[in-house]
Each structure stands twice: as structure tokens, then as C-alpha cells.
Amino acid sequence: MDNTKFEFKRAAIIGPGLIGSSLARAFRETGIVERLVGSDCNADVIKRAAELGVVDEVAKGFASAVEGADLVVLSTPVGEIGAMCDALTAYASPGALVIDVGSVKGAIVAAANKLRDDIFFVPCHPVAGTEQSGPEAGFASLFKDRWCIITPLAREDAPYKAAVEKAVALWESVGANVETMDAAHHDLALAVTSHLPHLIAFTLVGAADDLESVTQAEVVKYSAGGFRDFTRLAASDPVMWRDVFLYNKDAVLEVLGRFSEELAVLQRAIRWGDGAALYDAFSRVRSLRQAIVEAGQETATPNFGRDQEEKT
Amino acid sequence: MDNTKFEFKRAAIIGPGLIGSSLARAFRETGIVERLVGSDCNADVIKRAAELGVVDEVAKGFASAVEGADLVVLSTPVGEIGAMCDALTAYASPGALVIDVGSVKGAIVAAANKLRDDIFFVPCHPVAGTEQSGPEAGFASLFKDRWCIITPLAREDAPYKAAVEKAVALWESVGANVETMDAAHHDLALAVTSHLPHLIAFTLVGAADDLESVTQAEVVKYSAGGFRDFTRLAASDPVMWRDVFLYNKDAVLEVLGRFSEELAVLQRAIRWGDGAALYDAFSRVRSLRQAIVEAGQETATPNFGRDQEEKT
Numbered sequence: 368m369d370n371t372k373f374e375f376k377r378a379a380i381i382g383p384g385l386i387g388s389s390l391a392r393a394f395r396e397t398g399i400v401e402r403l404v405g406s407d408c409n410a411d412v413i414k415r416a417a418e419l420g421v422v423d424e425v426a427k428g429f430a431s432a433v434e435g436a437d438l439v440v441l442s443t444p445v446g447e448i449g450a451m452c453d454a455l456t457a458y459a460s461p462g463a464l465v466i467d468v469g470s471v472k473g474a475i476v477a478a479a480n481k482l483r484d485d486i487f488f489v490p491c492h493p494v495a496g497t498e499q500s501g502p503e504a505g506f507a508s509l510f511k512d513r514w515c516i517i518t519p520l521a522r523e524d525a526p527y528k529a530a531v532e533k534a535v536a537l538w539e540s541v542g543a544n545v546e547t548m549d550a551a552h553h554d555l556a557l558a559v560t561s562h563l564p565h566l567i568a569f570t571l572v573g574a575a576d577d578l579e580s581v582t583q584a585e586v587v588k589y590s591a592g593g594f595r596d597f598t599r600l601a602a603s604d605p606v607m608w609r610d611v612f613l614y615n616k617d618a619v620l621e622v623l624g625r626f627s628e629e630l631a632v633l634q635r636a637i638r639w640g641d642g643a644a645l646y647d648a649f650s651r652v653r654s655l656r657q658a659i660v661e662a663g664q665e666t667a668t669p670n671f672g673r674d675q676e677e678k679t
Numbered sequence: 680m681d682n683t684k685f686e687f688k689r690a691a692i693i694g695p696g697l698i699g700s701s702l703a704r705a706f707r708e709t710g711i712v713e714r715l716v717g718s719d720c721n722a723d724v725i726k727r728a729a730e731l732g733v734v735d736e737v738a739k740g741f742a743s744a745v746e747g748a749d750l751v752v753l754s755t756p757v758g759e760i761g762a763m764c765d766a767l768t769a770y771a772s773p774g775a776l777v778i779d780v781g782s783v784k785g786a787i788v789a790a791a792n793k794l795r796d797d798i799f800f801v802p803c804h805p806v807a808g809t810e811q812s813g814p815e816a817g818f819a820s821l822f823k824d825r826w827c828i829i830t831p832l833a834r835e836d837a838p839y840k841a842a843v844e845k846a847v848a849l850w851e852s853v854g855a856n857v858e859t860m861d862a863a864h865h866d867l868a869l870a871v872t873s874h875l876p877h878l879i880a881f882t883l884v885g886a887a888d889d890l891e892s893v894t895q896a897e898v899v900k901y902s903a904g905g906f907r908d909f910t911r912l913a914a915s916d917p918v919m920w921r922d923v924f925l926y927n928k929d930a931v932l933e934v935l936g937r938f939s940e941e942l943a944v945l946q947r948a949i950r951w952g953d954g955a956a957l958y959d960a961f962s963r964v965r966s967l968r969q970a971i972v973e974a975g976q977e978t979a980t981p982n983f984g985r986d987q988e989e990k991t
Contacts, residue, residue: 446954470904494901497981498968504981514900546900556893561904566945567883568905571876572964574934574941581868586967587974588826588858589806592782592873593880593912595977598968600905605961612949612957619949622886623942629886630939633878637924637931642758645924649917652884655898656810656910662899665907669809669816671983 374399374537375464379436381406381429381451383416384604385496386468387442388505391421393541396507406432408447416502430458438537441467445474446610452478452488461485464530466537468493470557470607472518472550474614479520487530492516492553493543494561498602511542512663516557518550558618562611563626566619568600569608686711686849687776691748693718693741693763695728696916697808698780699754700817703733705853708819718744720759728814742770750849753779757786758922764790764800773797776842778849780805782869782919784830784862786926791832799842804828804865805855806873810914823854824975828869830862870930874923875938878931880912881920 378400380387384407394400405422406429407413417425426432433439433455441451448467455465465488469475472490479488495513497504515538519531535545548556575586575594586594612619636644659665666672690712692699696719706712717734718741719725729737738744745751745767753763760779767777777800781787784802791800807825809816827850831843847857860868887898887906898906924931948956971977978984 494904496904499981508986513903516901556897556901557904559887559890559893560898560901560906564883564905564909566949567879567942568908569961569964570942570945571879571938572967573945573960574938575871576964576967577941578871578934578937581871583967583970585868586872587970587976589828589868589872590971590976591825592806592808592869593876594872595968595971596880596908596912597876598964598971598977599983600908601961601964602968603961603965605958605965608961609954609957613952613954616949616952620946622890623946623949625890626883626886627942629889630879630882630935633882633885634932634935637878637928640925640928642921642925645921646917648885649881649913649915649920652881652888652910652913653917655884655888655895656907656914658895658899659902659907659910664899664902665910666985668985669811671911671985673978673980673983673985674820 373401374533375401375438377402377404377436378438378440379404379406379426379432380422380440380442381432382441382443383407383413383421383502383505384442385500385504386493386509387440388416388419388421388502389507389509390440390442390468390541392505392507393510397540399537399540400438404432404436412502419502421502421505429454433459433463435460437463439463439465441465441469444607444610445469445471445614448475449478452482455486455488456481456483459483459486463487464489464533466491466534470561470611471615472516472553476518476520476550484524487527488520489531489534490518490520490550491534491538492518492557493538494557495543498599500604508542510538513543515543515545516553517545517547518553519547554615554618555621558615558622562615562619563622565600565603565608566612566623567626568597571597572601685713686845687713687750689714689716689748690750690752691716691718691738691744692734692752692754693744694753694755695719695725695733695814695817696754697812697816698805698821699752700728700731700733700814701819701821702752702754702780702853704817704819705822709852711849711852712750716744716748724814731814733814733817741766745771745775747772749775751775751777753777753781756919756922757781757783757926760787761790764794767798767800768793768795771795771798775799776801776845778803778846782873782923783926784828784865788830788832788862796836799839800832801843801846802830802832802862803846803850804830804869805850806869807855810911812916820854822850825855827855827857828865829857829859830865831859866927866930867933870927870934874927874931875934877912877915877920878924878935879938880909883909884913
């Protein structure tokens with residue numbers, strides 16, 4: 368992509384939270400967007416985004432943000448996308464490229480299929496983030512070396528195909544690797560690598576919070592034994608995650624069934640004192656982390672590098 | 680503790696892996712041990728520990744390591760401690776302080792209660808570690824600001840009480856905070872904060888490894904969605920963890936029951952599309968991480984600080 372000229376005149380950032388504000392910041396670095404206009408249903412959030420310089424201009428609302436925009440970024444919880452598609456039909460400019468960043472794609476594709484033909488919605492999911500939320504949490508390098516999955520609509524027209532190419536180039540310009548797949552496969556793959564891990568983290572932290580026999584002070588003190596790892600995912604935005612589970616119900620329940628099956632096997636091995644079965648199960652999974660490190664998706668430093676003390 | 684003179688003339692490090700070699704390295708820094716003698720059932724491990732300078736001397740075996748030692752550190756998997764207590768009765772010097780570092784304490788206390796009265800076994804559990812194993816993985820600051828739990832035997836004699844005080848001072852000298860409790864409560868508290876989290880991590884990674892519909896390459900690529908966090912705990916030493924589950928069966932099964940109950944509630948909320956229940960459950964657990972950060976047991980940096988890129 369040639370970054371010496373603006374690729375987009377006016378981008379509407381709808382929901383400049385962690386992901387939306389990171390993308391806006393990345394657009395500033397690459398220079399592909401001339402003017403960034405923001406909107407958020409929470410007046411405080413959009414005010415803070417403007418104060419941080421994430422957007423150049425605060426729109427009066429969704430309609431005025433998207434009017435005249437040649438790029439619309441929907442970076443809201445998944446549950447809001449349906450209503451936004453209705454509003455896009457009414458207010459978006461002909462030829463606009465619309466992308467979202469939602470963690471579920473089947474429901475988004477269904478909503479996007481109802482849009483006018485001269486609006487080009489390319490469903491996207493950058494697999495990147497932190498446990499923090501809000502415009503303050505964003506940073507331009509968030510997408511660097513992460514994967515962004517695109518699940519294009521079933522449109523064969525040349526303008527739509529060009530819009531998909533433009534979306535690919537956009538994500539590559541902010542440092543992401545792009546993969547294209549169908550929405551159903553995305554929703555199953557991400558149920559495995561993201562949705563189930565979050566559900567399990569919420570569950571484990573919730574179960575510990577609920578005990579009478581072990582105090583919360585003890586949980587905090589001895590959390591370095593492993594528990595603290597789970598609190599990172601469990602600190603993620605509850606609205607975003609509520610919507611993921613509401614809109615990707617079937618795939619999540621399917622992979623949860625596989626998890627429960629595996630857990631039952633290990634539970635029985637513990638009850639029976641079957642050391643060989645436990646050893647086999649634990650040995651088998653050990654190597655997967657190394658593959659993730661080698662793929663550039665994880666640090667090789669022990670404890671995620673969280674301990675800054677010098678090794679001796 | 681006065682560090683200008685040696686507190687111990689000869690320390691036997693039995694099993695100089697991650698924890699044992701870290702303690703040996705910390706002893707060198709504090710200078711409380713004059714001579715470090717090592718032993719391991721794996722000849723390669725003890726050879727590497729000697730090459731790294733973790734120990735001054737390689738003993739011919741367990742018996743010759745502990746003979747003449749005024750400090751014995753048992754840093755082996757929990758399952759080996761019983762047999763070692765039998766051997767200690769035969770070979771340990773009168774007056775020796777014996778500590779272990781095992782993640783389970785009830786079984787250790789039971790074994791230690793059979794020792795000769797002139798051997799002073801103080802069961803210890805430093806709640807510290809990384810996902811790595813072996814003498815190369817150790818470092819002197821591993822215990823700094825972490826908690827070490829001591830579960831003393833039910834002995835009222837003055838020499839034993841003095842030995843407990845010596846063990847407390849030893850852990851404090853390497854930077855740990857010391858807490859004393861009974862073994863049964865330790866085993867329940869650590870089932871919550873360490874054993875169950877590891878079991879769940881092994882389970883989740885195992886379940887993902889086992890799918891036909893999502894490839895391992897996809898799991899690796901999209902692991903930044905949350906899955907990669909679990910691979911850290913799942914990369915831990917399988918022998919150590921096999922023994923934890925064999926020797927802390929009852930407490931693990933009890934807290935696993937609580938986990939499964941919580942999971943069933945969330946699973947039903949997903950199936951029913953009960954967004955309010957999901958939101959409440961996710962919101963409730965969000966604050967626990969902050970408490971852990973404030974207690975100095977976790978980094979406040981997003982993503983554990985694993986992403987080294989500059990924020991903009």
C-alpha cells in the first residue's frame with residue numbers, strides 16, 4: 368500500500384475503546400486516513416477519546432459519524448452490530464467500506480447481508496487485545512504480528528471483491544497477517560482459542576471467589592501458584608464477553624462439551640489414582656506452547672516475562 | 680539473620696531442578712551455606728547442576744549426600760518424599776534440619792512424622808515457580824516477595840520449635856514471606872490457587888489438541904485470543920503434577936466439584952441466552968485481579984507485559 372497519499376478521506380470510528388482506539392492510533396502512524404471522526408453511545412468514552420487525540424472530531428451521533436465517511440469501523444460489542452447495520456442502510460455513503468472487529472462472525476455476516484448493495488461490509492476479527500478496556504488502553508502496535516481473520520460476504524460483484532482487497536491491505540498496513548475463511552469455521556476455531564478459554568477463566572475465578580473454607584486473602588496471597596494467570600482473562604470487558612456467548616452459543620457449547628469430556632477423564636484418573644494416565648495426559652500437551660512461541664504468538668520468557676528480576 | 684557467618688556448614692540439595700537449584704543459587708547469594716552438595720536420581724541432571732556451579736560437590740547418592748549435612752533440602756516430586764524419609768532415618772545426621780518444597784503437605788507431614796526425633800523435618804511450600812524445569816531454569820530471585828507456607832509437625836519439643844524458627848529465617852533470607860498453617864488447610868487453599876488451575880489448563884490444552892474440525896495450526900495461529908495463556912501452566916513438569924494430583928486427591932476433587940457447579944450455571948446461562956446472568960457473573964470476578972496486583976503478586980502491565988512493543 369502506498370502510504371504517501373491518504374487511502375481514506377474520512378474514517379468513522381464507532382466505539383473507540385481498546386480495539387477501536389488502537390486502530391485509530393495505527394491509522395495515524397500509517398497515515399492512510401485523512402480525518403478520524405468518532406462516535407460512542409457513552410458520552411464519557413468519546414470525550415476521553417477526543418482528549419487523547421484518538422479522533423479529530425466528535426460526531427453528534429452514529430448517523431452524523433458515518434455520513435460522508437468512506438471508511439466505517441464498527442468496534443463495539445457484537446450485540447450492537449445488528450442495529451448498526453439498519454442505521455448504515457439509512458445513513459452510510461454509497462461506496463463506503465465498512466469493517467467490524469467482532470469476535471463472532473456468523474451473526475455479523477447475517478446482519479451485513481441485509482445492507483444496501485453499495486455499502487461494502489467486510490466482516491473482520493483481529494485476534495489481538497489485552498485484558499484492559501477503553502480508549503486509554505489502546506496502542507498502535509496492538510495488531511503487529513497478530514492474525515486478522517476476514518469472513519467476506521457471499522458477494523461476487525467486482526466492487527465488493529475490491530473492497531475485500533482494500534480491507535486486507537488495511538489490516539496489513541497496521542502490521543497484521545490476514546487469513547480468510549467462512550464465518551462458521553471462524554466461530555468454531557475462535558470458540559476453541561478464545562471463547563472457551565475466557566469462559567473457563569471466568570468460571571475458575573468465580574468458583575474461587577465463592578468458597579467459605581478458603582478466604583479471598585488467601586487466594587490473593589497464593590495466586591502465584593497458577594490462579595493469577597486466569598484473573599487476566601477474567602478481567603476482560605463483561606459486556607463484550609456477554610455478547611460473544613450470546614451470539615456464538617452453538618460453537619461454544621460444542622467445544623465446552625469436548626472440554627467437559629476431557630475433564631471427566633482426568634477427574635476419574637485422579638479419583639482412581641491412575642498416575643500413568645495423568646502423566647500421559649500432561650506430557651502430551653507440553654509441546655504445544657513451544658509451537659506457539661515458534662509461531663511468534665507468545666514470549667519464550669518464563670512466566671510471560673512478568674517477573675522483571677534479573678536471573679543469576 | 681546474621682549473614683556474615685555460615686548458618687549451615689553443609690547443605691544437601693536433593694533434586695536440583697527449578698526449585699532446588701533456585702534455592703541453592705539463593706544460598707550462594709546470601710552466604711548462609713558453606714558447602715552445597717547435590718544428588719539426583721537422574722545422573723544427567725546432577726551433572727548439569729554441577730557444571731552450572733549450582734552445587735560444589737556431587738554426592739555418590741542420597742545416603743552420602745545427607746551424611747554429615749546439617750541442612751537437607753528435598754526438592755523432588757512429592758511422590759519420592761516417603762521413601763526419602765525412610766532413607767533419612769538411616770543416614771541423616773543428628774540435629775539435621777530437613778525441609779522440602781512440595782506442593783502437597785498432608786502426605787509429607789505423614790511421612791515426616793515417622794522420622795527419628797533428632798531429625799527436624801519442617802514441611803515447606805514456596806508458592807513460586809515458572810513453567811520451566813531443570814537446573815538451567817532456576818534463578819536466585821525466584822522466591823523474592825512470594826509466599827512460603829510452612830506446616831510444622833505436631834511436636835512441642837524445644838529443639839523442634841528452634842528448627843521451625845530456623846526454617847522461617849531461611850526462607851526470609853531468600854526474600855520470601857512466611858505463613859504458617861496446618862497441612863490440611865494448605866492442601867485445600869493450594870488446590871484452589873494452584874492445583875485446580877493446573878488441572879484446568881492441562882484439560883483445556885488437551886481438549887484443543889484433540890479436535891478434528893479445528894487444526895493445530897489454527898490453534899497456534901489464533902492462540903492470542905486467550906488460549907496461549909493456558910499453555911504456560913500446561914507446559915509444567917508432568918511428573919511433578921502427576922504426584923500433586925495423586926497426593927492431594929481429596930482436596931482437588933472437592934474444589935473441582937465447585938468449579939463444575941459454577942461451569943454448569945454458566946453453561947445453562949449460555950444455552951438459555953441469559954445475558955443478565957452472564958454479565959453479572961463476569962462483572963463480579965473482574966476486580967480480583969486488581970487485588971492480586973495490589974498485593975504485589977502480579978504485574979499491572981497488560982498481557983503480563985509479554986508484548987514488548989512501545990505504547991504510542
